[in-house]
Amino acid sequence: MRIFVAICWWCFLGFTNQLAAQSKADTSIAWNVTAQRSSDTSLVITIQAQPKSGLSLFGFSMGSSLSSSLQIDSLSRPLSATDIQIISGKTSVVQLPDDTTKYNVYSDTVVWKLAVVIPANRKGWLTGNINWLGKMGDTFPSNTYSFRVAVPASAADTTTSGGWWQIFLICFLTGLVAVITPCVFPLIPVTVSFFLKKSETKQAGWRNALWYSISIVLIYTIPTLLLTLIFGDSILYRISVSPVSNLLFFLIFLIFAISFFGAFEISLPNSWANKADRKAGKGGLAGIFFMALTLVIVSFSCTGPLVGTLLGQTSSNGVGIAPVIGMFGFGLGLALPFSLLAFFPALLPALPKSGGWLNAVKVCFGFIELALALKFFSNVDLSYHWGILDRDVFLVLWIVIFGLMSLYLLGKIRFSHDSELKYLSVPRFFLALISLSFTIYMVPGLWGAPLNALSGFIPPAVTQDFNLNNLQYQTSPAPASPSAAAAPVKYTDKLKVPFGLTAYFDLEEGMTAAKKLKKPVMLDFTGHTCANCRKMEEQVWKQPEVLERLKKDFVLISLYVDESTPLPAEEQYTDAEGNFISTVGEKNLAYEKAKFGINAQPLYMFLDTNGEPLSDVRYGYDPDVKRFITHLENVKQEFNRRTQQ
Amino acid sequence: MKKLLIASLFFFCWHASSAQIENPVQWNFSATKVSPGVYDIVLSAEIEKPWHLYSQFTGKGGPIPTTITFRPNPLLQIAAGKAKEVGKPEKTLDPNFGQPPVPVVYFSNEVKFVKRVTVRGKVSTNIAGTVEYMVCNDNKCLPPTKKSFDIKLP
Numbered sequence: 001m002r003i004f005v006a007i008c009w010w011c012f013l014g015f016t017n018q019l020a021a022q023s024k025a026d027t028s029i030a031w032n033v034t035a036q037r038s039s040d041t042s043l044v045i046t047i048q049a050q051p052k053s054g055l056s057l058f059g060f061s062m063g064s065s066l067s068s069s070l071q072i073d074s075l076s077r078p079l080s081a082t083d084i085q086i087i088s089g090k091t092s093v094v095q096l097p098d099d100t101t102k103y104n105v106y107s108d109t110v111v112w113k114l115a116v117v118i119p120a121n122r123k124g125w126l127t128g129n130i131n132w133l134g135k136m137g138d139t140f141p142s143n144t145y146s147f148r149v150a151v152p153a154s155a156a157d158t159t160t161s162g163g164w165w166q167i168f169l170i171c172f173l174t175g176l177v178a179v180i181t182p183c184v185f186p187l188i189p190v191t192v193s194f195f196l197k198k199s200e201t202k203q204a205g206w207r208n209a210l211w212y213s214i215s216i217v218l219i220y221t222i223p224t225l226l227l228t229l230i231f232g233d234s235i236l237y238r239i240s241v242s243p244v245s246n247l248l249f250f251l252i253f254l255i256f257a258i259s260f261f262g263a264f265e266i267s268l269p270n271s272w273a274n275k276a277d278r279k280a281g282k283g284g285l286a287g288i289f290f291m292a293l294t295l296v297i298v299s300f301s302c303t304g305p306l307v308g309t310l311l312g313q314t315s316s317n318g319v320g321i322a323p324v325i326g327m328f329g330f331g332l333g334l335a336l337p338f339s340l341l342a343f344f345p346a347l348l349p350a351l352p353k354s355g356g357w358l359n360a361v362k363v364c365f366g367f368i369e370l371a372l373a374l375k376f377f378s379n380v381d382l383s384y385h386w387g388i389l390d391r392d393v394f395l396v397l398w399i400v401i402f403g404l405m406s407l408y409l410l411g412k413i414r415f416s417h418d419s420e421l422k423y424l425s426v427p428r429f430f431l432a433l434i435s436l437s438f439t440i441y442m443v444p445g446l447w448g449a450p451l452n453a454l455s456g457f458i459p460p461a462v463t464q465d466f467n468l469n470n471l472q473y474q475t476s477p478a479p480a481s482p483s484a485a486a487a488p489v490k491y492t493d494k495l496k497v498p499f500g501l502t503a504y505f506d507l508e509e510g511m512t513a514a515k516k517l518k519k520p521v522m523l524d525f526t527g528h529t530c531a532n533c534r535k536m537e538e539q540v541w542k543q544p545e546v547l548e549r550l551k552k553d554f555v556l557i558s559l560y561v562d563e564s565t566p567l568p569a570e571e572q573y574t575d576a577e578g579n580f581i582s583t584v585g586e587k588n589l590a591y592e593k594a595k596f597g598i599n600a601q602p603l604y605m606f607l608d609t610n611g612e613p614l615s616d617v618r619y620g621y622d623p624d625v626k627r628f629i630t631h632l633e634n635v636k637q638e639f640n641r642r643t644q645q
Numbered sequence: 646m647k648k649l650l651i652a653s654l655f656f657f658c659w660h661a662s663s664a665q666i667e668n669p670v671q672w673n674f675s676a677t678k679v680s681p682g683v684y685d686i687v688l689s690a691e692i693e694k695p696w697h698l699y700s701q702f703t704g705k706g707g708p709i710p711t712t713i714t715f716r717p718n719p720l721l722q723i724a725a726g727k728a729k730e731v732g733k734p735e736k737t738l739d740p741n742f743g744q745p746p747v748p749v750v751y752f753s754n755e756v757k758f759v760k761r762v763t764v765r766g767k768v769s770t771n772i773a774g775t776v777e778y779m780v781c782n783d784n785k786c787l788p789p790t791k792k793s794f795d796i797k798l799p
Contacts, residue, residue, distance in 0.1 A: 058719075066719050098766040131717040140770040142718035143795065529708050529779065530786045531739060561788045562709075589788055599666050600785040621784040 028052050028134065033147040035126060041119065043126070043151065045072075046087075047112045051134060055141070056092065056105035058133040060084045060112060066096070066103050072128035075116055087111040094135050105135060118151065125569060125582070126151050148580070150569070164325050171310050171326040175333020181302035181365070182358035184334070187295060189348055192341045208288055209342030213335035215292035220307075220331035224324045246379045252308060253373035260366030262417040292335075302362065303334070309372055356419035360408075360428070363415055367405040371398055378459055391464040395445045398458075406436040485513035485555075491584060495560060498537055499547055503558040505584075507591065510557035515609045520639040522554040525592050525603040527562040527585075532621040533602040539623045546625060549632050554606075559588035561601060606635040614638045667787060669693040669780055674794040682767035684798050688713065688728070688758040688776055696780045697751040700734055701727045701758075704747025707739060708779050709789045713758060715774040722763040732756030751781075764798055771797050 030050040038044045047070075051057045058068045070079060089110030093102045118126075130145045178184060192209065199205035259265065296303075310326050341347055374389065374397055381389045389397075407413050409432035411421035445451040448467035451458060461467060490506040497503035503524070504510030514521045526533040540546055550556060563585040566572075572582045575590050593599050596618060604619040614635040622628065671691040676684045692698050703710045713728050715721075732755060738746040764770060773795040780787050 069717060069719075096766040097768065129716075133719055138769060140720050140768050142716070142720065142770055143773045144716040527786065527788055529789075531708070531781065532785055585788070593666060597666060600787055602785065 028055055028141060028143070029057060029132065029145070031130065031145045031147065033149050035149040035151060037152045038115065041117055043116050043118045045114050045116060045126075045149065047114075047130070048109065049106070049132075050109045051107060055134050055136045056094065056107040057110065058135070059086065059091075059104050059106060059110075061104070066101075066133065068130065068132040070128065070130055072116065072126065075118075079114070079116075083116070084112050084114045087113050125149065125572070164322065167322050168325050168329040171329030172333040174306055174310060175330040176336070178299075178303045178306050178330070178334050179337050180358070180361055181299070182362050183299040183302035184295070185358055187299075188337060188341065189351065191291075191295070191338060192345065192348060195342050196345055206342060209339050211285055212288050212292050213339040215289045216296060216335035216338075217328060217331035219293055219296050220327040220334075221324060224311075224327040228321070228324060243380045243384065246376045249308065250373050250376040250380070253369045253376065256304065257366045257369040257373060260362050260369060262363070262415045302365070306330070356421075357425070359418055363408060363418070364405060364431070367401055367408070371401050374398070375457060382459060387463070389459060391459040391461060392446055392466070394459050395442055399439055399442050399446075402435050402439040402442070406432050406439060409435060485516040491563070491565060494565060495558065495563065497556065497558055499542055501541075501547070501550060501556055503556040505558055505560065507557060507559065507588075510555055511609070511611060514555040517555060518609065518643070519553060519555050520614060520635060521607040521609070522550065522556050523603075523605040523607060524556060524558040525588070525601050525605070526558055526560055527601045528560060529562060530601045535623065536602050536621060540625050540628050543625050545629055546632070549629070553632070553636055559591070561585050561589040561592065563588070608639055608642055614642075669696040669787075670698060670778065672776070672792050672794070674796050676772070676796050676798055678799055679761070682764045684762050684764070686760045686762055686772060686796060688794065690752075690756050690778070692752065692754055692756070692780070694753070695782045697735070697753045697782070698756060698778055698780050700730060700750035700752065703750040706747050707749045708781060708786070709777070711758070711776065711778040713760070713774065713776050715760075715772060718770060718772060720765045720768065720770045721772060722765065724761045728758040728760040730756060731759055762798070769797070769799055771795055
């Protein structure tokens with residue numbers, strides 16, 4: 001019998017293949033379409049056409065009433081006539097019998113180029129149609145060539161112009177924060193009064209202070225810009241995603257944190273600072289520039305970790321110009337107080353006095369550096385699947401770090417270089433409040449609370465062993481399977497299942513769950529437009545005897561054959577029959593046809609945890625409740641027999 | 646009991662052999678000349694029993710209506726609106742579709758979709774396109790299927 005099925009199957013396949021060959025017989029023109037990114041936001045599409053001999057092709061002159069036309073899906077603005085550039089091709093002229101207009105046609109290979117605007121975060125495929133018109137003797141053949149080109153990934157992935165403002169703002173604020181570190185803050189009054197007293201006029205003082213600030217900004221911006229220009233705009237991105245550099249960041253941050261806690265002092269070699277200082281002594285604009293350089297160098301032990309974090313973050317969030325903007329913002333934030341105070345020297349005495357609190361700032365930075373170091377390590381851990389920093393371990397560490405920071409802010413912990421805290425100042429109190437609240441917010445995460453505010457920062461929930469959040473998806477107490485399967489994730493935002501059932505909408509996800517729960521799988525091939533699927537659900541599934549069994553004994557996988565959600569670019573493929581499988585529905589239908597030789601819905605098939613069918617019955621529409629229950633019992637028995645072997 | 650199980654399994658196997666990919670609609674694409682340069686494009690469907698094919702005008706929220714798409718050809722002027730349907734439409738209210746139920750319009754046995762086109766300059770050319778359709782019988786539905794055509798004029 002099986003052989004018979006196989007023969008039928010082959011006959012059918014042969015038949016469809018012939019059909020496919022006939023419908024794709026349009027070989028009049030050999031097309032080749034490619035795409036290349038010319039910048040983060042633009043794509044150059046090259047179209048090459050080679051008409052077969054005797055055929056000439058109308059060009060894309062969009063103004064003309066008789067021409068081939070080009071249409072590209074999902075562009076931010078429609079194509080216009082000037083977008084398409086002819087690169088090479090010999091033209092000749094043709095006329096229609098009823099008018100005198102002359103039209104340009106191409107009878108040899110022709111190449112066009114066009115630039116389209118495309119967002120930096122756009123991935124996957126770009127699709128479109130070429131509706132071509134040709135002339136062959138007295139006939140005017142016409143057809144459509146549909147093309148699909150991969151959109152090359154942009155270096156800048158998620159950054160949009162809105163994102164740049166955000167990056168600038170964050171870095172600017174960090175720059176301002178850097179001002180109150182112990183390496184910078186004490187220098188402010190000295191530097192400002194130097195400008196005001198050494199300059200002959202008030203205006204000269206202002207000019208010098210301004211130039212000093214500009215110099216700081218330039219010192220931060222220019223090296224970043226050079227790095228980007230020389231190595232291309234993805235260099236910092238590649239650095240920031242590579243496991244080696246993440247590991248390096250982890251080590252650097254760890255060392256900085258230890259240094260901030262007072263174990264040792266990190267600074268650039270003294271000779272650098274001395275050299276820069278000597279040059280600064282020469283005066284003039286160059287002298288002031290070197291004064292700024294001295295500041296940048298001596299403040300490195302405080303600003304280094306901040307700059308490192310910003311570079312890491314900005315280059316992983318978005319590349320190209322983002323780190324340059326970030327460094328510009330940081331430099332501006334750091335430099336602004338110097339100029340501001342030079343213009344309004346009256347504010348100088350109002351500045352808080354340097355003292356023990358500066359050290360407290362430093363130690364707090366140390367705690368934050370430590371937390372960030374763990375994040376970098378977690379990146380590496382996740383990409384290599386080491387399983388060292390699972391979600392729970394990571395959370396415990398963060399809870400302890402921020403808990404200790406709160407205690408430090410409250411004055412309960414003192415490091416060797418800290419002065420004694422006689423009373424709790426108001427800023428300290430508020431900072432402790434924030435830090436402690438954040439700590440307590442994270443605590444329920446240890447039992448599986450989703451902690452949405454931190455998603456993306458902490459490792460994903462699947463790495464956590466004990467997760468109460470999963471209990472709600474466990475269909476029964478399941479004494480045989482102490483570990484609950486992961487809840488359905490894929491497509492649950494679009495697809496739903498009735499009667500409080502739990503369904504997986506992705507085959508692999510469901511099979512993984514079935515393995516974990518040690519239960520047979522019920523495959524439900526269904527469709528949004530399938531009336532009898534709804535009838536089966538209403539008339540059969542809904543019955544308590546059926547529902548009970550479905551909930552308790554089976555893992556339900558509902559595969560929609562008409563779901564139009566596109567598959568991720570890397571999962572799209574062309575099947576054996578030459579069909580391009582690009583949506584979830586197409587994938588499910590291809591699976592149904594290949595595995596069970598059926599293209600109709602509803603279809604209920606039952607599999608064991610290895611994906612082998614538990615019964616050969618193709619169970620389709622049959623509203624007889626008793627028969628469905630008998631079938632469920634049969635497959636369950638078969639499943640138990642197989643698992644006992 | 647075991648024997649019974651084996652017997653029933655055997656029966657199921659036999660049952661399984663009748664399963665196959667179904668393709669119950671045969672399409673035929675042609676053009677008939679009305680006057681010089683004017684043609685009627687005819688897409689005719691032969692539908693096996695007991696399947697039915699849905700009209701272009703079946704109610705929203707129900708099965709997917711048949712959709713005919715013509716590829717752009719600057720030499721052709723295609724009459725506006727949907728194609729004319731030649732056949733016996735049947736109408737039901739299916740409680741499975743829509744709240745309140747929408748009218749479902751379908752054809753059994755056969756239907757022709759007819760569209761008039763005018764060719765500029767009376768030259769010879771062709772018209773290409775696709776028809777997307779969905780069929781159901783009383784037990785099951787087949788997912789929407791696309792069929793492409795390319796008809797020579799004249």
